[in-house]
Amino acid sequence: WPGNVRELGNVVERAANLIDGDMIDLEHLGIPQTPEKKTIQTGQPSMSLDEVERQAIKEVMFSVNNNIQKAAGILGITRATLYNKLEKHSLSRKGE
Numbered sequence: 001w002p003g004n005v006r007e008l009g010n011v012v013e014r015a016a017n018l019i020d021g022d023m024i025d026l027e028h029l030g031i032p033q034t035p036e037k038k039t040i041q042t043g044q045p046s047m048s049l050d051e052v053e054r055q056a057i058k059e060v061m062f063s064v065n066n067n068i069q070k071a072a073g074i075l076g077i078t079r080a081t082l083y084n085k086l087e088k089h090s091l092s093r094k095g096e
Helices: 005-018 049-063 068-075 079-088
Strands: none
Touching: 049 068, 049 079, 068 079
């Protein structure tokens, strides 16, 4: 649990008050669900790690309409790291 024990207790109590039956689901816990992880289909059997990274950044940037904050969140990196990787791979903020 990312918080402390008191917070966990509050979340469980809240969930118990929200359920209709006797089963607590994720929706009752109020935990935001993370976006589904995507796999990259390259069609090429041997891409270097840099090529895979570049392709992943391009796809994510396109999927979030070039929103740096959202792209960094999906990739699990900071905005500064994303800016560095965009520069490293000679990609513009538009993912090209």
